[in-house]
Amino acid sequence: MHHWEAVEAFVEVMKQGSFSAAADRLKVSPSHVSRLVAKLESSLGVPLLYRTTRKLRPSQAGQRYYEQCRRLLEGLVSAEHAISAEAHEAVGPLKVTCATTFGERFIAPVLNELMLQHPRLSLDLHLTNRRVDLIEEGYDLAVRMGAMDDSSMLSRRLCDRREYLCASPAYLERFGMPHVLSELAHHRCLTGSRTRWLFQREGQRYEIRPEASWRSNSGPAQLDAVRRGLGIAQLPDYYVEPDLASGRLVSLLDQYRYPFSGVWLIYPRSRQRSRRLQLLCDALLARFADQVPWREAI
Structure with a gap:
């Protein structure tokens, strides 16, 4: 609004009952307040105040204008307080996405504990193996696996992740142990959402797309x-x-194992100053700081 300052001056004059008292509250001169109100009256085309030597009366x-403008100003102050609270306190919604199994086992418990500690938060946790668009779909945070390849987002490394090629002792007894990558073409391969397997040896990267005899988009089903x-x-x-620690599965071709990849906390640049997002990231980083959860029972 092009005369918002004048509206604020008029409302303060009405509240205080004089130009001088309003000027003290606004920390300007009485003449400046008088000019603002006169300019507002001229813009509206109607007198707002009748001035006498003893007092002002509307x-x-x-x-009518005062009542409506007062409510507007009070609403503005309330909105500013609400936004300030969201920026500096753990208040408001959090929308988070993560891969399904990793989210169920390791992310959801941390978020649930955070909700107990900060009951003024609200949570929308969406678990999917689909790569969501954080900006378009309104997410505050994504937990993603692998290489961090989106420079438009901010990121923090949560932990390392290894990939193992493995089989059961019963399978190896029946079909034998592969010793080089080329022998995988003669084995029964089980694939998930990813159709390629990555390996590395002596700095050389290898990519294999196995001919799958079994395929599922469910990690737990693949493990079974x-x-x-x-x-x-x-x-x-x-x-x-x-x-692997218990001997229920056997790790294969360890000399070709791909190096560590990361698990990342990804969030839009516009969210970085959010107090609730900071609390969430800190809680996740603290949970993964010393030892990743799946190794604690080993």
């Missing part, structure tokens, strides 16, 4: 199939490290 139009001896699969550490 016109009928001035009284490997445990039952249906074939060989490449799965992340949080699925298989407990089974």
Whole structure:
């Protein structure tokens, strides 16, 4: 509004009952307040105040205008306080997305604990293996696996992640142990959402697209199939490290294992000053700081 300052001056004059008292509140001169009100009256085309040597009184139009402008100013102050509270306190909504199994097992418990500590937060947790558009779909935070390749977003590394090629002892007893990558073409391969397996040896990167005899977009279903001896699969550490430690599964071709990839906290640049997002990131980083959760029971 082009005469917002004048509206604020008029409302303060009405509240205080004089130009001088309003000027003290606004920390300007009485003449400046008088000019602002006169300019407002000229713009509206009606008198708002009747001035006498003893006091001011509003016109009928001035009284109606005051009531409406007072509510507007009070609403503005209330809105500013609400936004300030969201920026500096743990108040308001959080919308988070993560891969399904990782989110169910390791992210949701941290978020739920945060909700208990800060009951003025509200949470929308969307678990999906689809790569969502954070800006378009209004997310505050995504937990993503692999390489960080989106320079338009801010990121913080949550933890490292390994990928293991593995099979059950029963499968290996029946079909034998592969010793080089080329031998995988003669084995039963189980794939998930990703159709390629990544390897590296002596700095050389290898990519294999196995001919799958079994495929599912569910990591737990793929793990169950490997445990039952249906074939060989490449799965992340949080699925298989407990089974590898117990001997239920066997790690294969370790000399070709791909180096660590990351798990990342990804958020839009516009969200970086949010107090609630800061609390969420700090809670997740603290949970993963010393040891990743899936290794605690090993």
